[in-house]
Amino acid sequence: MNNRTRRGFLRTAAATAVTGLLGGALLPETLRSQISPDTTGILPDTSAPRRTPRRRKKEEPRPLLKPPMLKPGDTIALVAPASGVSRGEILEATETLKRLGFAVKTGSHLTKDFGYLAAPDQERADEFMRFIADPEVKCLMAVRGGYGVMRILPLLDFEAIRANPKIIIGYSDLTALVNPIFQKSGVIAFHGPVATSTFDTYTLDSFRRTVMSNQAAGTFDESEEFSGIRFSEARAATIVPGKAQGRLVGGNLSLVAALMGTPYQIDLRGNILFLEEIEEEPYRIDRMLMQLALSGKLGECAGVALGRFTKCEARTRGGEFAVSLSLEQVLRGILEPLRIPTVYGLPIGHIKSKLTIPVGGLATLDGDARTLTLDEAAVG
Incomplete structure (x- = not known):
C-alpha cells in the first residue's frame, strides 16, 4: 500500500475521532456500539470496574469447499x-x-x-x-x-x-x-x-488455468517479464532451499499484519504464506515481518512464497532514513533463521504479469527450483 495514501488515511481517521464531527457515521454498526459517545473511544472508561477479558474460543476450520468452475459465457x-x-x-x-x-x-x-x-x-x-x-x-x-x-x-x-x-x-x-x-x-x-x-498473456493464462479448469494448474515460476533481472528488482531467488507443501494463504503484507489479533487473522499453521507489497521502505517491511515473527506466527508456516515488493527499495532521496538496510537484507535477515523453504520474486502482487493464487488451494513451494506448483484443482 502507498505510504503517502496510508498516512492520509491515518490523519483523516485521527481528526475524525478527536472532533467527533461525523458522530461515528463512518463506522460499522458492530463497531460503533462499542465506542463511548463522549470520547469516541479515545480514552478508556476508568470509572468502570475492570473485567478479565474473555479468551476467544478457538475456531475450528471449515471443511474445504471449491467454487464451481468459471466457464465462457458465465x-x-x-x-x-x-x-x-x-x-x-x-x-x-x-x-x-x-x-x-x-x-x-x-x-x-x-x-x-x-x-x-x-x-x-x-x-x-x-x-x-x-x-x-x-x-x-x-x-x-x-x-x-x-x-x-x-x-x-x-x-x-x-x-x-x-x-x-x-x-x-x-x-x-x-x-x-x-x-x-x-x-x-x-x-x-x-x-x-x-x-x-491488465490481462496480458501471462495473467490471463494463469487466470484460466486456475479458475476455468478442473485440473491442477501446475507449476509457475518467474514470468518472462522478470527473467534476467537482479534480485533487488525482481528476479526469483532462493532465500531458504527445500520443499514445502501446504495450503496457500496470504497476500499484501500490510493487510496480513493488520488482520493479526482480530477474529479474522490468518491461520498460518502448516500453510504456505505468500506475501507481496508496494511502496514500503525496507524499515516498514522490517516492522511488519517482525510483528509476524514476534507473534510466533511466521515460524508456524510450512514455507514462504514472496512475490514482488514493488518500489520497496531504500530511497536515496526523500526517504525516512539517510542510511537504510536493503530490501534483500531485511528479507534474508528475518526469514533465513526460520529455516523454512522461502523464495523471493514470484509474479504475485502489484505488477503487470501476475498469478491467480487460490487461497486455500494445496501447493508445493520448491526453494531450489524457485517454483510454486498448484497441486490440485481449485474449482469444482
Missing part, C-alpha cells in the same frame, strides 16, 4: 468492497471482460465518492452479499483495492457465502477479504487480478 459481477473507480474505468473493464467471453453485471456503488471508500460500509457489504445470492453470478471480481475491506468484515454473512460458493477474486486490500472467506466459510477464494488490471 456472468462476472463487478464489486467495490473497498475503494471505487471512475466511470471510464468501469466501462473499460466491462469491455475487457466481455471480449474475454463473459457477461458482466456492475454494482451500483462502484463509482460513488464517499471519501476514500466506494460507499458507506453497509451499502458495500449489502451489494456484495446481493451478488452472492444472485444465481446468475458465478464470479465476484473487485474493481480495485485501495482501502476499506476490513471495515465490512463484521457485516458479511459467511454462512451465506458457503451456501452459495462462487469465485471471489482480487488483490491488495482484497487480501482482507479472500483470506477470511476461506477461513470463515471454507470456500476457496482467489488472490488475483481485479477488473481494472
